[in-house]
Amino acid sequence: MKAIAAALEAVGHRTRLVGGGRDFVRSMLDEKSDLVFNIAEGWGTRSREAHVPSFLEMIGVPFTHSDPLTLALSLDKGLAKRVVASHGVATPRFAVASTVKDLAKLELRFPVVAKPVAEGSSMGIRDGAIFDSLADLTAALPELRRAYRQPVLLEEFCSGPEFTVGITGTGPDAEVVGVMEIVPRGQSLEKFLYSLDVKRNWRERVEYHAPPKRDAKLVREIGKLALGAYRALECRDVGRVDVRLGADGKPYFLEVNPLPGLNPVSGDLVILAAGHGVSYPQLIQKIVDSARKRLAI
Template identity: 50%
Template sequence: MDIGIAFDLKSDFVAPAGAPDDALEEYDSERTVAAIEVALLRRGHRVRRMGGGKRFLALLLSEPPDLVFNLAEGRGSRSREAHVPAACEMVGVACTHSDPATLALALDKALAKRVVAAAGVAVARDRVVRSAADLAAFDLPFPCIAKPMFEGSSMGVRASSKSRDVAELAREVERVVVGYSQPALVEEFLTGPEFTVAILGEGDGARVLASMEIFPKGDATADFVYSVEVKRIWDERVEYHVPPRRPPAVIAAVEQLALVAYRALQCRDVGRVDVRMGGDQVPRFIELNPLPGINPGWSDLCVMTERIGIDHDALVGTILDETLRRLGRRLGRR
């Protein structure tokens, strides 16, 4: 099969002067693209690097591959992750991961939570705040957390993000709104343990691949934020427990919540769902990543699958197999 890899490298962009130091955090490294390329080559496919943006579009039109392996984060809006799959849809080229509607919906954390909550999943209460002035009518209890409404890789989620009063929150909202040019999603701060759940497949066939607890080293659980600072030096700051060191009933509840959220957002092939308990020990949905990072040895998805014996090559192959099975089902139905 002729597979094109769609991706956006950190080195393709220049952060504007004065931008926060994590402005390009979502983008991939050359090493990640090379690892995917090698994994696909080892499975006997022809592989081309198509990049992202206009370069990807031009290649998609001039030399369409049989399938696009999508890593592209896109740029500039809450629809950015939908750009590549939407272009593929337009020209009739198959693409791994979820469709453009799911990718756009999931990136807008406020909208995604509305859909997931409507399916009966517990979520932290939130308010969308467009400027610090909006906080005059703010009515959630503290502590709170303010985060960019449509970013990932903890962009804009910093060690300082937990706010204990309205003065701290105003500072955080200002930082998010100005630094990332988008509204802040302010949520009740969940003080319990944190988990992430990897899921494969789609619809009734969706199933949990692995789940992991993100366990802070040193920090008290109630204050822990899996921030940019922590993710950059994760081996010093957190322990990863796969499976979580929790009673089976707790793990089952976390995994079931993740599955319901995954199906509610109509994800396909693969996704990673972040879950955290409140002080009441009830798990709540934080967000869903339908295009989870796949940096070898570093991304949560890679860490958790390695711990259950799936190396990076096998992970890439597993995602591809899900896509091919899905495409086979579609063809079978015609």
């Protein structure tokens, strides 16, 4: 938060940090703001990321990042996948299950990944979330459902390399900042999940290649797919799209993060941008510039 404020102050903006919850509401009602730089992840439901922007819409204060509809939609991975798929963006085949009964008509090819349908920052993706057979999945589902406290998204496992794509801008102005490959250290791709465990120990568990050491055509294709998903979900100002290659070597959309982490040291988007010559202050500036452009302020 302080790093974002410092980057904005450095180019002449005046900032104030507003807390969360009631403090935030009071502060917004008491003092005028030209623009809110939104990093609020909210709390509780799958609409949590829409709480703050909905309130800002209600009181007529402009804000950066996507609107409440996109934020809520993107957090529910099943719904987000339906929308991107309907726009012709490739995404692994999936199902949503709450009970073992829901597995009766499952038509997915194993291995399958099981993740909470509306959770962020790999909260639910554990190292054991890949299932090789229906029998294994059936045995594990009740416990997964309990642990996740929400329906389980079952998705065909993409066993190829993993990428994440940084995007800034809105609509026709949206552009790829860069593509970064997440390369596991000491683990084969067949068992790799970029899980919370891995993210916590990223220095030991993965290498980041930004740009990827891959064929330029493939990298362009990954960027194009990510941009297609970003536009299909009507993301604004900034986002990070997770993509993985299937066994067929083709890229598939996994999820979009319309509120990507902006930690100046460990944020994936920040590392990715730096690898493409975009400094932290420049990245923050791009987000604000995009918001100001679409808002004409």
